[in-house]
Amino acid sequence: MVQFILRRIAIAIPTLLIISFLIFLLQVMLPGDPALALAGEDPSPQAIAAIREKFQLDQPIPMRYLTWVANVLQGDFGMSIRTGLPVxxxxxxxxxxxxxxxxxxxxxxxxxxxxxxxxxxxxxxxxxxxxxxxxxxxxxxxxxxxxxxxxxxxxxxxxxxxxxxxxxxxxxxxxxxxxxxxxxxxxxxxxxxxxxxxxxxxxxxxxxxxxxxxxxxxxxxxxxxxxxxxxxxxxxxxxxxxxxxxxxxxxxxxxxxxxxxxxxxxxxxxxxxxxxxxxxxxxxxxxxxxxxxxxxxxxxxxxxxxxxxxxxxx
Amino acid sequence: MAGTFVGRPQEGVLMVETQASGASSSSPLNEKAALAVRGLTISIPTARGPLHLVEKLDFSIAPGKTLCIVGESGSGKSITALALMRLLHNALDITAGTVDLNGTELLGLSNKEMRKVRGAGMSMIFQEPMTSLNPAYTVGNQIVEAITTHRSLSAEAARTEAVRLLREVNIPAPEQRLDAYPHQLSGGMRQRVMIALALANNPSVLIADEPTTALDVTVQAQILELMRNLRSRYGASVIFITHDLGVVREIADDVLVLYAGRVMEYARAQDIFENPQHPYTLGLFAALPNGRSREPLTVIPGLVPMVGQFPKGCRFSTRCALATEKCRMEQPLLEDFGKGHRVACWYAPIESTRP
Incomplete structure (x- = not known):
């Protein structure tokens, strides 16, 4: 029985990894630029760049995924882009x-x-x-x-x-x-x-x-x-x-x-x-x-x- | 054990009230029957009135004796057994008759009173050992339940009793088997457990509905042997339903041949085997493989007619080689041709001896 439970949990882990990657990808593929949305009206390129840097939107996708996973594992789901409060x-x-x-x-x-x-x-x-x-x-x-x-x-x-x-x-x-x-x-x-x-x-x-x-x-x-x-x-x-x-x-x-x-x-x-x-x-x-x-x-x-x-x- | 019954007139075993003889039910021999069934009729209600699946069934069994009910599939054997336990499907009714168990009329009992009879005065073993035990509970749980439903025993005493019962039915390592689930046991073992369940409260009548049909041949022999031993040790009367005449020869004291819900022949086993009277009984014997010849098996042509399509006269007339116009139009009554050998056939008594 214990073995059965352990095996069942072990099977769940790769599923979880796949799901997390899909969730991340979906996010990247969404239309609309959050940096633009945040920057307000008539933003200067510098302001947009600053926002991109702050939320790490300028990093390559695999890097962003790894950073995200590492943070999540530490219980850090990032900041709300709107309110700036921890998610x-x-x-x-x-x-x-x-x-x-x-x-x-x-x-x-x-x-x-x-x-x-x-x-x-x-x-x-x-x-x-x-x-x-x-x-x-x-x-x-x-x-x-x-x-x-x-x-x-x-x-x-x-x-x-x-x-x-x-x-x-x-x-x-x-x-x-x-x-x-x-x-x-x-x-x-x-x-x-x-x-x-x-x-x-x-x-x-x-x-x-x-x-x-x-x-x-x-x-x-x-x-x-x-x-x-x-x-x-x-x-x-x-x-x-x-x-x-x-x-x-x-x-x-x-x-x-x-x-x-x-x-x-x-x-x-x-x-x-x-x-x-x-x-x-x-x-x-x-x-x-x-x-x-x-x-x-x-x-x-x-x-x-x-x-x-x-x-x-x- | 068998000696107990020496000297009892064999007729007592067969003492029944039949329509034909019109014998009065006040016969003193009746009181000795463990179970006496009279005029039992099982019907299914339809828009055009009830259809009788089993009609005017009469038989009785003396204590410690075995009655075999034989017949093809669809002849009404199993529903008769279920009717005795009052476990018929809701759609079926017992429309006439009496079932007397040691002087108690079962058909008149309330449901609550009947529950006290089931598993105690009369118990039953089924054809399907693989599915007859609850998969969610251990064997021990189910035997203990059978015991404590009818007797107030402590949990410990009931468990000891359950171990004893498992030992009685020759299950090895009974203490360990108590904690086994049904799926961990083979078909033969499960049927042994079913027998232990049925014997749990020392019933006076044990109904076995084709208990060996689903088992392979070697296990069949073991189970039969076990049932024979237990019958003599427990002294229970046994109703053994089967279509296997080899089994009948081994265990039967009396034989009742049922066809399309009607009794065709009813006699002591010896009389049936030595002097079968009814063409249907003869047909059943003829269909037995003799183990020597390489000829194809003899069969009775045709099938048991469907309920509602029974012929007006003798039920067997549609398949009987001897049938005449009279057979087709008039139903022969079950008549006693001596020594309690009863036959329902216009031709009886025919020149005897086996074909």
Whole structure:
């Protein structure tokens, strides 16, 4: 098992190098000259040159890549071209916000999806099953921003129960912080749970028809134990993988949802970075997203092996 | 162990209420049956009324005896077994009949009461050892579950009991095997584990649905041998479903020949082998390879008819070489032709002896 984990991590390292190089290249290939953008109106050639030198835009590309990687490894993501502040500080500020949002959305999604999927699978083609299917369809088709706006209209504008946007840091006011993220987590959980639920349903339908379920019934095992211990335990093996990857996607930042609710998270940082052509920010955000996703994928593989005895013993 | 039953009239084993004999169910011999099935009818509801997959099935088994149910695929053997356990698929219903296990009428039990019977009073071994164990749990976990579902034992005592059961079914190094997952065991080993599961609570009836079909020949012989030993040690009655007449000859006390959901012939094993009466039974024997000649195997032409396409008369009439207009139009009743040898055929009794 330890060997499996180590091997899985070792495979991730070259992937990470390739990704980092691509992110860097993409950046170089973007149209527009950041030095020109920074220099303001009617710049003198000297001013442009100075800016180029300051941000090392005058160096050859491989050199710039190596410098960048070396800096990143030391936790230095460079300075924001716009604000002149260290990108690292922005990351440290934004990541916990997105992490909290992703966690809340994921918990909510699992709480809806797993029981919903089980119930649908226990009574296939019943009204309950159709309700679950409709929910799934709605979940994957209703756009996030639309649902977000509707929620704001209902809970903030009409009822006045929840703040319409913004974020209260968890450390200063935990309850207020959770309150501030309730609506965005519902929005994110809606789509996430829809996918998770339909997979839970089909995985449960699959395991409930297995021979070992019949064996358990023949032993006299009670129905709840058969569903939870025998069927769900096996259905969870693919579900764990899916859920982990979904969590990774949520951690990558919800661009639209954060925008709608004005949450200073990771997704909003990316959007702002792109709009202001702030290369170091975009680079840093995309790189961190890639790293998060790699970690999540490796975790998913490891969890899959932990949940599946057949893999554990290989 | 077998000596316990010496002196019991063999007819007791076969004491059944059949439509033909109209024998009353108050026969004193009935009480000795571990399991008595009467008029069991299994149906699938359709828009045009229920279709009967198994119809008016009667049989009983004395304690410690083995009944073999034989017949081709599609004759209703497996659904009969599942019906006895009340584990039929939702789409199928038991529309008539009684299943009496040691004096308890199973079909009238609540689901909760029936759960107490499954795995304790009556247990079952399946055809597919490769998929019948839960891949997510160790063998020990699954045996312990079978034990503690019906008995309150401490975890430690249940584990000791599980080791004993694995030893009973001749699994080497049982203590280590407890922590093995099913995928680490061979098909034969898994079927041994299934047998251990089935024996966990010393059931009075053990249903084995083609337990050796999926195994290779040497393992088949071992499993059969094991089942024979355990039957005499545990004294359980066994319903053994098979289409392998070689297996029947080795283990059966009684034989029930099922065709398209109807009993064709029902008798002591010896009578079936020495004096088969039904053309279908004769056909099954004729289809046995004799191991000497190089001639092609004899087959019964055609296939078991589909449910809903059963002939009006004898179910076998579409494939029977002897069938007449009467066979096609009128269903023969299961009649006793002496010593409890029951046959459903207009031709019975025919001149005896094997072809």
């Amino acid at each position: 690292r500080d922005m990351l440290i500020q934004r990541l916990p916000v997105t992490f909290q949002l992703a966690l809340m959305a994921m918990i909510l999604a699992v709480l809806i999806a797993i029981p919903g999927g089980i119930i649908a699978a226990l009574r296939p083609n019943s009204p309950l099953d159709y309700t679950v299917s409709s929910f799934t369809l709605a979940g994957v088709s209703v756009p996030n921003f639309f649902l977000g706006i509707m929620l704001i209209l209902l809970f903030s504008v009409t009822l006045g129960w929840l703040p319409s946007g913004g974020y209260v840091p968890f450390a200063s006011d935990p309850l207020g912080s959770i309150r501030s993220l309730i609506m965005p987590s519902i929005v994110l959980a809606f789509a996430t749970s829809a996918v998770l639920m339909s997979h839970t349903r089909s995985a449960m339908l699959g395991t409930l028809n297995q021979d070992y379920i019949r064996t358990a019934r023949a032993k006299g095992v009670s129905e709840p134990l058969i569903v939870i211990k025998h069927a769900l335990r096996n259905a969870l093996i693919p579900i764990i993988t899916l859920g982990t990857i979904q969590f990774g996607e949520l951690l990558g930042g919800a661009v639209l949802t954060e925008q709608v609710f004005g949450i200073p998270g990771f997704g909003k940082m990316l959007v702002d970075g792109v709009f202001s052509r702030d290369y170091s920010i975009v680079q840093a955000v995309v790189l961190v997203q890639a790293i998060i996703f790699l970690i999540v994928t490796v975790t998913a593989d490891i969890l899959y092996a932990v949940a599946n005895p057949k893999l554990r013993h290989q």
